Amino acid sequence: MKIFVSVTAGGVILNKKKQICLVNDKSIRISSWSLPKGRIKKGESLIETARREIYEETGLKDLSLIEKLGVIRRPSNVFSLIEKEIHIFLFKSVETKLNPLPGNILGNTSAQWFSFDDAISRITSNKDKEFLRSKRNEIFKKIR
Numbered sequence: 001m002k003i004f005v006s007v008t009a010g011g012v013i014l015n016k017k018k019q020i021c022l023v024n025d026k027s028i029r030i031s032s033w034s035l036p037k038g039r040i041k042k043g044e045s046l047i048e049t050a051r052r053e054i055y056e057e058t059g060l061k062d063l064s065l066i067e068k069l070g071v072i073r074r075p076s077n078v079f080s081l082i083e084k085e086i087h088i089f090l091f092k093s094v095e096t097k098l099n100p101l102p103g104n105i106l107g108n109t110s111a112q113w114f115s116f117d118d119a120i121s122r123i124t125s126n127k128d129k130e131f132l133r134s135k136r137n138e139i140f141k142k143i144r
Helices: 046-058 116-122 126-134 136-142
Strands: 004-014 020-025 032-034 037-039 064-075 082-092 109-114
Touching: 004 046, 020 046, 020 116, 037 046, 046 082, 046 109, 064 126, 064 136, 109 116, 116 126, 116 136, 126 136
Parallel strands: 004 082
Antiparallel strands: 004 020, 004 037, 020 032, 020 109, 064 082
16 A cells, blocks of 8 residues: 655744744544644745744744754554655744634644643644654753
């Protein structure tokens, strides 16, 4: 059976309080918390995709890129024949108000700030949790 690879990009965004922004996708039967991310549009770079998806899912536009944190590879939460390749960037933002765009294709996304530990406990995907947990020291060394 052939598995389709979906390449996506998104980010870990920290505010001044060192809180992490997560998005909640309520379009599937189960509420699913994750880092903001999404599929690449034709002609976009990974970083352009990450910025666009973050803006669409959170309303945050003022993003300072710190670095690329890495790539998460895991099965899709929704479709069993899809493997996700998620490129994750680290951003900081002075903005605090989260306001997902109403035109979001899923239509059911909300966004919220969490402490690092609360973010880890909320994230639905175990692979995403492991990734974020493994990057904890790197993230807080870069964001001072």
